[in-house]
Amino acid sequence: MRRAFFPLKLFVILFAAVLGLGSGKVYAAEGSFLQISVKDNEVLSYIECSGRIQSADAQVAQYPCENVEITVPGEISVHTVILLDNSLSISEENRENIKNILRQYVQEIPENEVVSLAVFGEDMQFLAEKSKDGEEMLRLVDEMEFNNQDTYLTDYLFQALEKIQNDQEYTRFIVISDGVDNKAIGITKEELSAKLKEVPRTVCTIGHIYKDNSEELKNMFALSRMTNGKEYLIEDFDDISLLAEEIHDFSDIYAVTMEIPQNVMDGDSRHILLNIRTDKGDISITGETAMPFTLIEQESEKEEEPEPEPEPELIPEPEPEPEPIPEPVPQPAEEQEESKTGGIGIEKIAGAAIAVAAAVLLIFQKRKKGSEKGSEKKKKSAKKKKETIPDMPVTQEPSQGNGQEENVTTILGGRYLLTLRDRENPERIFRYPMDRPVIVGRNIDMVQIVIDYNLTVSGQHCEFYIRNNRFFVRDMNSANHTYLEGRMIQGESEIASGNIVRLGEVEFSIEIMPI
Numbered sequence: 079m080r081r082a083f084f085p086l087k088l089f090v091i092l093f094a095a096v097l098g099l100g101s102g103k104v105y106a107a108e109g110s111f112l113q114i115s116v117k118d119n120e121v122l123s124y125i126e127c128s129g130r131i132q133s134a135d136a137q138v139a140q141y142p143c144e145n146v147e148i149t150v151p152g153e154i155s156v157h158t159v160i161l162l163d164n165s166l167s168i169s170e171e172n173r174e175n176i177k178n179i180l181r182q183y184v185q186e187i188p189e190n191e192v193v194s195l196a197v198f199g200e201d202m203q204f205l206a207e208k209s210k211d212g213e214e215m216l217r218l219v220d221e222m223e224f225n226n227q228d229t230y231l232t233d234y235l236f237q238a239l240e241k242i243q244n245d246q247e248y249t250r251f252i253v254i255s256d257g258v259d260n261k262a263i264g265i266t267k268e269e270l271s272a273k274l275k276e277v278p279r280t281v282c283t284i285g286h287i288y289k290d291n292s293e294e295l296k297n298m299f300a301l302s303r304m305t306n307g308k309e310y311l312i313e314d315f316d317d318i319s320l321l322a323e324e325i326h327d328f329s330d331i332y333a334v335t336m337e338i339p340q341n342v343m344d345g346d347s348r349h350i351l352l353n354i355r356t357d358k359g360d361i362s363i364t365g366e367t368a369m370p371f372t373l374i375e376q377e378s379e380k381e382e383e384p385e386p387e388p389e390p391e392l393i394p395e396p397e398p399e400p401e402p403i404p405e406p407v408p409q410p411a412e413e414q415e416e417s418k419t420g421g422i423g424i425e426k427i428a429g430a431a432i433a434v435a436a437a438v439l440l441i442f443q444k445r446k447k448g449s450e451k452g453s454e455k456k457k458k459s460a461k462k463k464k465e466t467i468p469d470m471p472v473t474q475e476p477s478q479g480n481g482q483e484e485n486v487t488t489i490l491g492g493r494y495l496l497t498l499r500d501r502e503n504p505e506r507i508f509r510y511p512m513d514r515p516v517i518v519g520r521n522i523d524m525v526q527i528v529i530d531y532n533l534t535v536s537g538q539h540c541e542f543y544i545r546n547n548r549f550f551v552r553d554m555n556s557a558n559h560t561y562l563e564g565r566m567i568q569g570e571s572e573i574a575s576g577n578i579v580r581l582g583e584v585e586f587s588i589e590i591m592p593i
Contacts, residue, residue, distance in 0.1 A: 109354060110306045111365035112280050112331070113248060119338050119370065121350065124154070124248045125363065126306060126330050129356030134334060136352045138369070141339035149333035155247035156191040156328060157208060159238060163231065163255035164197040164224045172286045173224055175318050176254055179284070182322040184215035191328075195219075199227035202234040231258050231298070232265040235281075236273055240531055243277040248333065250280035250307070252325060257285060257294020258301070267297055272522045273530060274305055281305045282325055286312040338369060345371035345509055371495070371509050494549075496542055497589040498527065501578070506531075508586075511593065515543035517554070518581065534558045534582025542573070549573050549590055558582035 109127040116122070121138070131150075136143040160180070168176065180195075187193060192208040195218060205218045235253065242249050258267055274281070281301045295311075302309040308324070315321050334352060342348050350365045496516055500506035508527045510516045519525040521537035529535045536556035543550055552570035553560040560567045561580040573579070577588045 109361050109363045111278070111363055112250075112306055113278055114350070114365050114367040115246060116338070116367060116370055117246060119343070119372075121336050121338055121367065122246060123334050123336075123350070123352070123365065125332050125334060125352070127332055127354060127356060127361070128330055129358035129361075131332055132355045132357065134352060134354045136334070136336040136350065138339055138342050138350055139348050141341050143336035143339060145337045147335045151329050151331050152190065154190060154328070154331060154333050157194070157242070157245060157247050157249045158191060158252060159194045159242065159249065160196070160252045161231075161235065161238060161254070162195070162197050162222070163199070163229050164222060165199050165229050166224055166226045167229070167256045167288050168224060168286065169288065172312055175312055176284075177219055177222065178318050179322045180219045181216060182319055183326060184212050184219065186326060187212055196234075196238070197222065198231070198234040199225060199229050202237065229255065230264055231255055232267055232270045236265045236270055239273050239277045239279065242279070248331060250282065252282045252284065253298065253301070254284045255298060256288040257291045258297040259294050269530070270301075271304065274301070276522060276528065276530070279305065280307045282307040282309070284310045284312065284321070284325075340372075342369050343372040344369060345511065493593045494544070495591050495593045497591070498579075498586040499589070501585040501587055512542065512544055512590070515541050517541050519554075529581065529584060532582060532584045535584060536582070539581045540567075540579075551579060556582070
């Protein structure tokens, strides 16, 4: 049990009980978010609630969530990661106390829990990962040794957070150490705090007194307070088994899943409000997490094909009327009368000559008259033909240009999405709309895309932006520079989808697409 003056403690308990009975008051329920993650179109959250939850509703920003489901304690999958400082800064007495705590813990692993065990000093070594084998874990604890080495808790807790950041089960850390110092190299406590905001996980801390380590213990216990974890000092317990029981209590942990409204699937960070009704009263808790990015498909309207223009009607040209052929004039046959005497007289010859001349004259006059009549008919036919056939429009062929195309500027309409994909770890994908310049770097408070898993990336490393309908990247005076296709950027460089950009030692492929 924790050390306390028993009579005074008993008096305080009895006095509080009397006040409670006299006033009729009960303690109100309390709650807080422990862990929030997003998978597909759902938010999976783990909360700590001192009352028994009866029902709940949720909203993201101002939009209510559908299908809010609650999983009660005992049915939640739990992953406990134990990080032990095995340096000689732990006294011999506390080394045995720590082993006794771990022995009791691994012998009582419940069905829904798995345990990972790691020791750290100048490096970190996982002795077991997600194990349920109590006997094997007990053997590892018994064989554990403590060495003369420096410890780098911030570095290895940072690495452990990266290792489990995509896990969906409830994950919490138990850190056993003499404290956290803020060193100039490696991961600082400020960077670790930023990581815990990005990957919220509960951190329970077990500290012990070693020389003058009050400041280091204060820094370590602060990790528990910022993650809603519990903090323990070994020297406060006469019975170490009670400490093991306290850190093994999951009776107040619930899981709440909720469907994300379509309106907020834009990749931005959003606030979550959870209204809970318990047997001790109603409570409301708030949290924040990044929403998934989903493109809303819109049905494209089918373009109506323009109706073909009717071809102009062709008026058939009338066939010309055949010209009338003048009727031939029959020539009269002259019957020659033979004289009764059997010869032709002079009178008859003269009469015949006169008759022939008259016939020739008659034929000439008839031909002249027929020719004039035919000519008049031709004129009338030509005039009629001219009136019947309309003038056809003249189609002018388009004039040929000089062969030079106009310099047309393509305008980029709508919004664009920048996607950076880590080439070494393709599962690391970062997206952000390019409505304004997008800054990339390690400082979570000053950038839009956070790259905090590699120390060669500066706080504000580079910036992507649109200018004059073209895409650019510029280096922001980073320590390790920005490279585009292997060449160091001096000032700014134009980019396009498919380019490779390198920030320090981290290479990304660039994709820019309209949204």
